[in-house]
Amino acid sequence: MPDLILYCEASFTSPWVLAVWTALREKGVPFEAQLLDLKKGEHKGTDFAKQTVIGKVPAIRHQELVLAESFAILEYLEEAFPEPGLYPKDRADRARDRQILSWLRSDLFALRRAMPFEGIFSPIAPPAMTPEAREESDKLLAVCAARIASTAGRGPTLADFELASTLRRLIHYRHVPVPEAIARWSDAIWARPSIQSWNAARARTANIA
Numbered sequence: 001m002p003d004l005i006l007y008c009e010a011s012f013t014s015p016w017v018l019a020v021w022t023a024l025r026e027k028g029v030p031f032e033a034q035l036l037d038l039k040k041g042e043h044k045g046t047d048f049a050k051q052t053v054i055g056k057v058p059a060i061r062h063q064e065l066v067l068a069e070s071f072a073i074l075e076y077l078e079e080a081f082p083e084p085g086l087y088p089k090d091r092a093d094r095a096r097d098r099q100i101l102s103w104l105r106s107d108l109f110a111l112r113r114a115m116p117f118e119g120i121f122s123p124i125a126p127p128a129m130t131p132e133a134r135e136e137s138d139k140l141l142a143v144c145a146a147r148i149a150s151t152a153g154r155g156p157t158l159a160d161f162e163l164a165s166t167l168r169r170l171i172h173y174r175h176v177p178v179p180e181a182i183a184r185w186s187d188a189i190w191a192r193p194s195i196q197s198w199n200a201a202r203a204r205t206a207n208i209a
């Protein structure tokens with residue numbers, strides 16, 4: 001029985017759960033996924049809510065620690081399971097990774113509203129595209145273009161995983177043209193076994209339900 005539990009939403013559509021799932025898989029840390037049906041409120045008023053206090057997924061339980069908030073979890077995993085490192089070795093590059101991870105958590109709200117992550121995996125009535133979402137998409141593409149140019153030749157790190165998965169929204173909804181080189185970069189990262197194992201887990205769960 002693995003001594004790390006990852007609490008996930010049962011629909012496997014949360015980009016924040018995906019970020020932690022990917023890190024655990026990339027590091028080869030064994031874990032048990034415990035699924036919570038958020039639509040049924042399984043994360044509220046339960047032991048889970050009491051223990052995490054924040055009451056959101058992702059959360060992990062590792063030994064005595066119960067921890068929510070994906071960024072805090074990623075930082076913890078990097079310290080608890082240093083190899084392989086998922087941040088760049090260079091200090092300035094590590095800071096740039098953290099800059100991107102913070103930015104992705106504090107911006108792009110219009111983009112997220114117009115292009116929900118869940119719609120990538122199952123049909124939904126697509127929300128309207130807005131000028132704000134367009135502006136944020138252009139900024140995301142500019143960040144990715146700069147990122148690809150500056151990180152050529154080294155393996156993906158945490159910021160790459162999250163940028164590549166955020167790009168799936170643009171690629172799926174097609175409201176905004178995605179340059180070929182950026183789409184290919186996202187495709188290559190999205191195809192990694194760490195991410196595909198999350199997609200496979202969703203498919204398994206859907207078959208059981």
Ligand SMILES: N[C@@H](CCC(=O)N[C@@H](CS)C(=O)NCC(=O)O)C(=O)O
Nearest residue numbers: 014016038055056057058069070071
């Ligand atoms: N800032 C949090 C966001 C996590 C989050 O928004 N989780 C959603 C699922 S995608 C959730 O648990 N929602 C349930 C709720 O808010 O009641 C993180 O980075 O982990």
